[in-house]
Amino acid sequence: RSLNGVDTDDASGQRIRAKRAAQAEYLANLVQTRQTSDPTERIVLVGDFNAFEFHDGYVDVIGTIKGTPVAATEVVRGTSDLVNPDLTDLIDTLPANARYTYSFSGSAQSIDHAIVNAAALPSVSRFAVAHVDADFPDSFRSDPNRPERISDHDGTVTYFELAAPSQISIGDVSQAEGNSANSMTFVVTLSAPQAGTVTVNYTTNDGTATAGSDYTTTAGTVTFLPGDVSENIVVPILGDAVFEGNETFTVTLSAPSANATILDGSATGTLQNDDAQRLISVNDPSVAEGDAGTTPLTFNVTLDAPATSTVTVDYATSDGSAIAGSDYASATGTVTFNVGDASEDVVINVTGDTNFEPNETLTLTLSNPSANALISDPTGTGTIVNDEGVSVISINDVSLNEGNAGTTAFTFAVTLSAPPTSTVTVDYATSNGSASAGSDYTGATGTVTFVAGDSSENVTINVSGDTTFETNETFVVTLSNPSINATIADGSGTGTIVNDDGPLADLSITKTASDPTPQTGDQITYTIVVTNNGPDTATAVTVTDDLPDGMDVVSANSTIGSCTTADPVVCTVGTLNNGQSATITLTVLLTGAPGQYVNTAVADSAETDPSGAAGPSTIIVAPANINGIPTLSEWALIGLMTMLAAIAALKLK
DSSP: OOSTTTTOSSHHHHHHHHHHHHHHHHHHHHHHHHHHHOTTOOOEEEEEOSSOSSOOSSOOHHHHHHTOOOOGGGSSSOOOOOOSSOOEEGGGGSOGGGOOSEEETTEEEOOEEEEEOTTTGGGEEEEEEEOSSTTSOGGGGGOTTOOTTSSSSOEEEEEEOOOOOEEEEEOOEEEEOOSSEEEEEEEEEESSOOSSOEEEEEEEEESSSOBTTTBOOOEEEEEEOTTOOEEEEEEEEEOOSOOOOOEEEEEEEEOOOTTEEEEEOEEEEEEEOOSOOEEEEEOOOEEEOOSSSEEEEEEEEEESSOOSSOEEEEEEEEESSSOBTTTBOOOEEEEEEOTTOOEEEEEEEEEOOSOOOOOEEEEEEEEOOOTTEEEEEOEEEEEEEOOSOOEEEEEOOEEEEOOSSSEEEEEEEEEESSOOSSOEEEEEEEEESSSOBTTTBOOOEEEEEEOTTOOEEEEEEEEEOOSOOOOOEEEEEEEEOOOTTEEEEEOEEEEEEEOOSOOBEEEEEEEEESOSSOOTTOEEEEEEEEEEEEESOEEEEEEEEOOOTTEEEEEEEESSSEEOOSSSEEEEEEEEOTTOEEEEEEEEEEOSOSSOEEEEEEEEOSSBOTTSSSOOEEEEEOOOSGGGOOOOOHHHHHHHHHHHHHHHHHHHO
16 A cells, blocks of 8 residues: 555555555565465565555554554554564665655655565575666656656565575484593584575483483474584583493484585484493302391492492392202392492391201302493302201120020110210121121111110120130121211220130149248248149139238239239239240248248139139248247257256156
């Protein structure tokens, strides 16, 4: 609508102003709809707008179309801001003295415009006004022979460089994450430089990397000035010391300017992990079993260095020689190491008892570590240490007479050092010594069993009796293969079959005194000779001399064996072969009054003496001049008495 009547206050003026505002807003809405639908579309508005490049005080027509209307307080009829991004009126690009396209009553004005949007503006290489009207005299208007002033408006001329749009690309980037804040630079390139400015928007998006913890969200616009073909986008990276897999995010390009298209609009940024995985291991603990209840067996699970992020690993128990349910409580679970932690415990409950048993084992196995860890030692062996004492087994020796018929029971006592808390067993077997199984005794094998609380059991071996003289004979009962809860201290019991069928050995004894007529106070020496007259060997030969009162032992020695020096004197000679003798020298001190002394020495042995005994040898001693007083024989006394009687008779006469 023309400006005619726009300045009146009547209804016509109001209608004209409203119409001009409505036309401007309609065109503004049309432009905004198209550039919203396609931001790359290049829009050019040209023509006689019947409006100045500035507002006229009534309606801001050109400002409304461009998206830059003045405030409603500055014009009679205000309009809304409907365009974004704003448009550019190319008349504004000319010098002030060239901004006119019309001459009215001598006043130069601009009512012809070429208006472009942001997408088209980079393609404008030149704008000009062809002054074929306003610069010539008005008198030319009616001269049919002159071309000047043939029109009442100057034409506007816009030059566009519509070269092929450049292609925009962005490259991928891969780099170490780092342990602290750093940055990642993406290079955005044009396939060819442009005469005008090229722009393209960008924004980051999460992949496996997370904005805020791995990198900082970044968005903006890359601007290529004329001739420029490379620009950078810098994304802040949030480095850390946490082990994690390589992580990615993307930078996406969008909304290029009209003089460019996107060839590769997505770049992947890869954050390479540069933090080491933690190494997990488990120890091999042991614990005493205990007698009742449960005892904790503690496995220590460790990292080679404190965790910089949460580390987890699964665990499970399995049987070794220990059995879940009876020896320990099985368990499964997950060990968790928080940041800064390098050691955690897994506790397995061991069941106590009073049974002796060998040390037993179970295994704790680690598996399924978190991604930031590896297992260096996957198994720990737990040892349940037996704390019950080992029973000590012994067997005694037995010595009995053989007997003359049937069998004699040789009972060997097999004993434990203490009553056991669980069953103890030990095997036994007989073996020959000088006795022979079958003829002298009945061989036997078997197992001795001690129930809990029992500490003594018997093994009985039957010995065969006979009437044959023979030396004592032996056999052995040997213990072996004790149960695990016992050990053998004395594993050999000797059975001695004592011969009770006497051999024939005839002992004789003689005894002589060194002085048959000693005086009181003298020492006399007896020589005692004991002889085995056979026919068999005499064993356990002894000689006993029971001194009468008035005699004290000074010394006693034997050529075979030894003698005591107490009264009675006993000489242990031992064995005398057939025809062999032993001589005993016995010295005594006479302390008694004068008189007759009978001193008897008796020999004895283990064998049968066919004469009943060795027989005593009797020595009679009649001491004289005891205590230094002279003594007379019986005949001297009789003679003396006869002589005294004769003297007495003579005196009586």
